[in-house]
Amino acid sequence: MGKKQQELVIISGKGGTGKTSIVASFAALAGKCVMADCDVDAADLHLVLDPQVIRSESFSGGKRASVITGRCTACGTCAEVCRFDAVSFDGPSNSRVEKTFRIDPVACEGCGVCSWFCEDDAIDFGPAVNGEWFVSETRHGPMVHARLGIAEENSGKLVSLVRKEAVNLAEERGIGLVVIDGSPGIGCPVIASITGADMVLVVTEPTVSGLHDLLRVADLTRHFATPAMVCINKWDLNPQVASEIEEQACKKGLRIAGKVRYDRAVTKAQISRLPVVEYQDNGCSGDIRSVWESVSSLMQST
Amino acid sequence: MRKIAIASGKGGTGKTTVATNLAAVASRGSIRVAYLDCDVEEPNGALFLRPQIEEKRPVNVSVPGVQEGMCTGCGLCREICQYGAVAVVNRNVLVFPELCHGCAGCWMVCQTGALVESKRTIGRLEMGRADKVHFVQGILNIGEAMSPPVIRQVKTSAMDADLLIIDSPPGTSCPVIESIRDADYVVLVTEPTPFGLNDLVLAVETVRMLALPFGVVINRSDTGDGQTLDYCRKQDIVILAEIPDDRRVAEAYSRGELACDAVQDYSAVFASLVKRLLKG
Numbered sequence: 258m259g260k261k262q263q264e265l266v267i268i269s270g271k272g273g274t275g276k277t278s279i280v281a282s283f284a285a286l287a288g289k290c291v292m293a294d295c296d297v298d299a300a301d302l303h304l305v306l307d308p309q310v311i312r313s314e315s316f317s318g319g320k321r322a323s324v325i326t327g328r329c330t331a332c333g334t335c336a337e338v339c340r341f342d343a344v345s346f347d348g349p350s351n352s353r354v355e356k357t358f359r360i361d362p363v364a365c366e367g368c369g370v371c372s373w374f375c376e377d378d379a380i381d382f383g384p385a386v387n388g389e390w391f392v393s394e395t396r397h398g399p400m401v402h403a404r405l406g407i408a409e410e411n412s413g414k415l416v417s418l419v420r421k422e423a424v425n426l427a428e429e430r431g432i433g434l435v436v437i438d439g440s441p442g443i444g445c446p447v448i449a450s451i452t453g454a455d456m457v458l459v460v461t462e463p464t465v466s467g468l469h470d471l472l473r474v475a476d477l478t479r480h481f482a483t484p485a486m487v488c489i490n491k492w493d494l495n496p497q498v499a500s501e502i503e504e505q506a507c508k509k510g511l512r513i514a515g516k517v518r519y520d521r522a523v524t525k526a527q528i529s530r531l532p533v534v535e536y537q538d539n540g541c542s543g544d545i546r547s548v549w550e551s552v553s554s555l556m557q558s559t
Numbered sequence: 560m561r562k563i564a565i566a567s568g569k570g571g572t573g574k575t576t577v578a579t580n581l582a583a584v585a586s587r588g589s590i591r592v593a594y595l596d597c598d599v600e601e602p603n604g605a606l607f608l609r610p611q612i613e614e615k616r617p618v619n620v621s622v623p624g625v626q627e628g629m630c631t632g633c634g635l636c637r638e639i640c641q642y643g644a645v646a647v648v649n650r651n652v653l654v655f656p657e658l659c660h661g662c663a664g665c666w667m668v669c670q671t672g673a674l675v676e677s678k679r680t681i682g683r684l685e686m687g688r689a690d691k692v693h694f695v696q697g698i699l700n701i702g703e704a705m706s707p708p709v710i711r712q713v714k715t716s717a718m719d720a721d722l723l724i725i726d727s728p729p730g731t732s733c734p735v736i737e738s739i740r741d742a743d744y745v746v747l748v749t750e751p752t753p754f755g756l757n758d759l760v761l762a763v764e765t766v767r768m769l770a771l772p773f774g775v776v777i778n779r780s781d782t783g784d785g786q787t788l789d790y791c792r793k794q795d796i797v798i799l800a801e802i803p804d805d806r807r808v809a810e811a812y813s814r815g816e817l818a819c820d821a822v823q824d825y826s827a828v829f830a831s832l833v834k835r836l837l838k839g
Contacts (some may be wrong), residue, residue, distance in 0.1 A: 272571040301757040364740075369664070406730065413704060442728060444703070446732075527754060
């Protein structure tokens, strides 16, 4: 026995395979868990869990540079040292020069090199607000979620923060399980959501893209030594590719947690703002229930 | 050259389907077409366009390299680094390349030459042709966190073309910005569901912030509800196409076939979309 709280992360590689619908159903089936929506730049879990926000905080993951126009002497050092093409010579005039330098906040990587080398102390380098995070109550337990500001950086840091707060909350309330909704891809937010987690469930679909992306995610979970299982969603859309996925997953040492049939009720449930297992008992809901049972029994045995 | 980026907030709405079909259909006319797969974490365009890869190239980023025995322990490198990628212990400097953003601060402030610019490979580029389409894709190495440098490389490797199609990753954060920021026009692909709409709104905020002209393609338009259409009407957003759900298209997709080849009427859908996008 390690730590008391177990973390289950649902990711997919490819987007749109059904991660969030499955997480919402797991929340309903788990009885008691803390949910963490770590898909911070396109969070959707709140749409079906009706969270009541009880705490909200702003998030600063780094700093950002901006030119103090009045002090700029237009020497151009900032533009020379910037590696991110964030500095342009099109700022407003001041008492000394007709044009000043300007830093594009979207392109700025927050390295501060411009501010370090500016001899006129004309660059402000301070904390940037990159987003917000929330603690909410839902009918299935507490939830930690976030919203990364539009075009913001530091999604990995925000993911780590959401995860940490969710684990703390679980500890406070004596809840043993944290269910984490991850983001698509294999980059920084995904890495931040799976490192050190107890189990990853990869939700895939029976398409060549689903398979291709699953194999890259499988390499990622192995790279970070996180145990992983696979759920094949909408498996009956192409049973042939579905069995190919089972075969390839086995070769990668991944266990199949189960298959979920294609069911239009998933979209209808979403429109009714409900997890699909609460919307109907039959159809795909039965499949999701058995996936949940195999995931939770495997987690309890580890 | 006209640069069209295909993006979406939500994943799996049909970005790659739209991007690859547009490229294939456009290239059958008289214009030169290039397709750039900027979804470097999970590039899927090649599964549909099936290019002949003619050239592969590593993508390198700048990181500090340590010259042994030169460090005096002054600590300036650690002080300038915002990413925790440099540590100094006594007279030894340690670097953590996977945390480095390549800002060059540490080796610029180093007075003794203990840190110098060096290179690290984080992915690769593949270039070739798919029939008449000039094809470029970036592939991020497994375990690497930062995709924007790979995306930047993909974009600078594009050949001259009349129509450049950029297949963007999902979301609204830095990899998306890097992919779409210099496009002439952005096509946002969505589906008419609550998740699709929520993420479309975020994507619209993103392109508006970047001041890019854009329009929306509603995929699987006969599923879901009418909220997406209502939103687009209220916001005065151009709807470029509504593509109904079709089992034949979904099956073709699952096998890695282009919808325009598998289902006759889809060729016409994309041909009219190409015409509209070229007009500007």
